[in-house]
Amino acid sequence: MAASKLLTHLKDFHSELLEHLNEVTHHQDTGIHNIEPKKTTRESLVCTIMNSIKKKCPHQQVNATDDWEGMKKDEDSNESFVGIAEDELELSGINPLPGGDENPVVPNVPTTDDSTTVVNQKAEEYESETLEKIEPLNQQVQDIDAVAQATVRLFRNLYKLLKDHELKLEKEIQTVKDHSALEQDIAAHEKRSVKVLANSLKMEIEQVCAREKHLHDELLQASKQIEQKDKELRDAQQLVMERTERMEMLTEQLRTVKKQEKELVKMTTLLKEKDVELSVIKQTLATDLEKLGGKYGAAATYPIKELIYLRKENVSLHDANLHLQSKKEAICEKLSKRIEVYKSNWKMADEEVARLDSFVERIRQALFTEIESLQRYTQLHPILCELELLSPELDSKLT
Structure with a gap:
């Protein structure tokens, strides 16, 4: 300046x-x-x-x-x-x-x-x-020359100072340029390092987000599978309950049939006793008729009617026994089929329950490996507790 x-x-x-x-x-x-x-x-x-x-x-x-x-x-x-x-x-x-x-x-x-x-x-x-003016003019000229030389020396000193100042300014400008270049290099390096760090952090965040999204998708899929299996389990339990009720009903029917068989046996025994009594009565009547010699033939019509009635009753009881026997055989056959179906269904239900238990155990193991993700999703904790998918160790770690 x-x-x-x-x-x-x-x-x-x-x-x-x-x-x-x-x-x-x-x-x-x-x-x-x-x-x-x-x-x-x-x-x-x-x-x-x-x-x-x-x-x-x-x-x-x-x-x-x-x-x-x-x-x-x-x-x-x-x-x-x-x-x-x-x-x-x-x-x-x-x-x-x-x-x-x-x-x-x-x-x-x-x-x-x-x-x-x-x-x-x-x-x-x-x-x-004008000789009279020479001397003062010469004196003035000498003064002017002295002032001129002093002025020249002053100019030279000023020029030297100017050059020194210009060199100093150039050095300062060069120093400022070097400092600015160094600052620009440092800023560029910091910018590049920050950009690289930001890119790396962005990639890591994207990877974590992708992994979290994948885990979230897997968790949603597992939740859907759990809901589906729970629904199947409930359906199987409902079917087992229905079949158990039907089995109880069939068992009650079987008990009723057994009671009817016992009653039939009793009636058969009673019928045999009646037959024996009838045979005794017949023999007694025959002996009595022989003793009377036909005098009281008209009076013997009543025992004959009773005999006919007893025979008819015997035939009806025998038919009822046959009917009950056939009905008993049909019920036993139907009951045996029901028992076989019940056993096969029970076996299938046991296999399904075992498969569901193994699936629940695998889900528990998968949840145990992803404790940190489960801790972030606090809303899943009551759902998992309601579905009884949390083991005591996993529940203690989550709480």
């Missing part, structure tokens, strides 16, 4: 210097020689330089008295000052005249050496005419 301001000040000073040279040349071309001492070329040039320095660099104080004794006291000091100023301006990157050539040609404006020669010639003529 300071270097750019100083460069701007130098450019302004160069433009003011060129304007002053053009003004002096114009006065020389027009033949105006009645210039006051403070308006001579050298004095006005140095005054312009000093005013520009004071205007542009108010903080810099020029002290020309310290270098007064070491200055050159010749008439060519103006030329040396102009050459030094041009060299300094060229070092500063400012062309002394528009165009930037080594021997610039400016229309209607003579070069510095030519203008100096003309000024010297005019000064000699003017000094010959």
